[in-house]
Amino acid sequence: MGKTTGFMEYKRRPLHYRDPSERxxxxxxxxxxxxEDLLQEQAARCMDCAVPFCQNGxxxxxxxxxCPVYNLIPEWNDLVFKGRWKEAYLRLKKTNPFPEFTGRACPAPCEGGCVASLYESAVSIKNIERAIIDKAFEEGWVIPAPPKKRTGKKVAVIGSGPAGLASASQLNLKGHSVTVYERNDRIGGLLTxxxxxxxxxxxVINRRLSxxxxxxxxxxxxVEIGKQVSMEELRAQYDAVILCIGATRPRDVQLKGRELQGIHFAMDFLHSNTKSLLDSNFTDGRFISAQGKDVxxxxxxxxxxxxxxxxxxxNCKSLVQFDxxxxxxxxRTGxxxxxxxxxxxxxxxxQEEASYSFGKDPRSYSTSxxxxxxxxxxxxxxxxxxxxRILKNERGEKKKEEVxxxxxxxxxxxxxxxxGFEGPETPLVQHLQENPNEKYATNEEGxxxxxxxxxxxxLIVWAIQEGKEVADQCDRYLQNKQSV
Known part of the structure; x- marks a missing residue:
């Protein structure tokens, strides 16, 4: 490492967040x-630790x-510290096809395993990752890399979230022809x-999709597979099919009054809001509004x-979060x-924004x-x-009970x-079982x-890693299969 004592000399510096009153x-x-100078200083905090827990999920x-995608974190931290940004990008792209997504939306489990946190605080790995890929786009280092030749094999990927995009990207790089099907009107799944x-x-999403x-x-x-196009039709057209349809069936509560109007699943609220924003900047009114309401x-x-x-x-009237x-x-506790x-x-x-708006943290803890x-x-x-309240039984197991x-x-x-969510919404997976001998394969061939x-x-990082791994598994299958 270029600065072996950096973790002792420099304090952790977070991202710059716009003031809540503005944002x-x-x-x-x-x-x-x-x-850049401050980012290089932050990268210098990466220790020359014997076992880098950060890079192995x-x-x-x-x-x-x-990190579930096995990012080579100490390596690109060292390169950033030395100002070798392009080399840092080349290291980053070896493991992560979409660092601009994880650098913004990942909860950073890499930082949870950072050895420097035992001394003072974790290295700001997530921020440095985002900085590398943002600079790579700014400098024009991120360019299309189509395969030099095609294999003649065709693959359908159902779902365009992080797992679907990662599997499509990897299979395309191997020369297979990939088509991604998305039931919504825009690509990106939960990213969008x-x-x-x-x-x-x-x-940021559209830039990568392009x-x-x-x-x-x-x-x-x-196009929703199983409705507009049947699975049988799809299998007749493609050599393999990969299901990356997420687990979007929301968990519900069975309480008296659940049928009342004004009770919505979070994802319905978020989806309708974003779609109206992207479609019309909210002029179509086709979203669930919190304006003037106690939420x-x-x-x-x-x-x-x-x-x-x-x-x-x-512009909600008030806001409370039940936790x-x-x-x-x-x-940390023992x-x-x-x-x-x-x-x-x-x-x-x-919570910072809610505290600014209403003068206190919105969370009501231990509340059901x-x-x-x-x-x-x-x-x-x-x-x-x-x-x-939480009670422990004689075996030390915790159980919640109402007071x-x-x-x-x-x-x-x-x-x-x-x-939370309980699993996929679609019946496509009801009859499928994962092959116990081949990870990601199912009981139906192809x-x-x-x-x-x-x-x-x-997490988004698990989705990306699974997309990479299923692509490898699918590629091995395709190598031994005649084209349709």
């Missing part, structure tokens, strides 16, 4: 990168730590319609935070040792909704909640359910499955 009034990206205690534009502006098209990938929108978001994850940021930009967990500690992903109290950009209340028009008007006599009524006219559709709701 809640638009849908532009909220963060900008520091100067592992699941510890049910959580991801380290699930993540608000202040996190990833659409021009490159993929120039490399020879064909995209077909507004309650149920859930504690990234999707819940996205709902908060979106509701604030729609079933107690407030996290400020530092139950959450390094290199596990740190379960600590964090104020993300959404127990009943939805309605008015005479059949619309939701409130939620009854109870506090939760009697802690009922509270919260006024609301808009409830957003952001409590059909593969990857991403959230295979592993369940997960």
């Amino acid at each position: 809640i009034n638009d849908w532009q990206e909220i963060a900008s990168l520091p100067s 592992s699941v510890l205690a049910g959580m991801t730590t380290g 319609y699930g993540i608000p534009k202040m996190k990833i502006e659409q021009k 490159l993929l098209e120039e490399e020879g990938i064909q995209f077909i929108t507004n 309650i978001v149920i859930g504690g994850g990234d999707t819940a935070s996205d709902c908060i940021s979106t509701a604030l930009r729609q 079933i967990y107690p407030e996290r500690p400020k530092m 139950e959450n040792p390094w290199p596990q992903y740190p379960i600590i109290h964090k104020m993300d950009t959404a 909704a127990v009943e939805f209340l309605g008015n005479e028009q059949g619309a939701v008007s409130g939620i009854m909640s109870r506090e939760l 009697p006599l802690t009922e509270k009524i919260w006024p609301t006219q808009l409830v957003l359910l952001a409590i 059909i593969f499955i990857a991403g959230d559709a295979r592993r369940g709701q997960s």
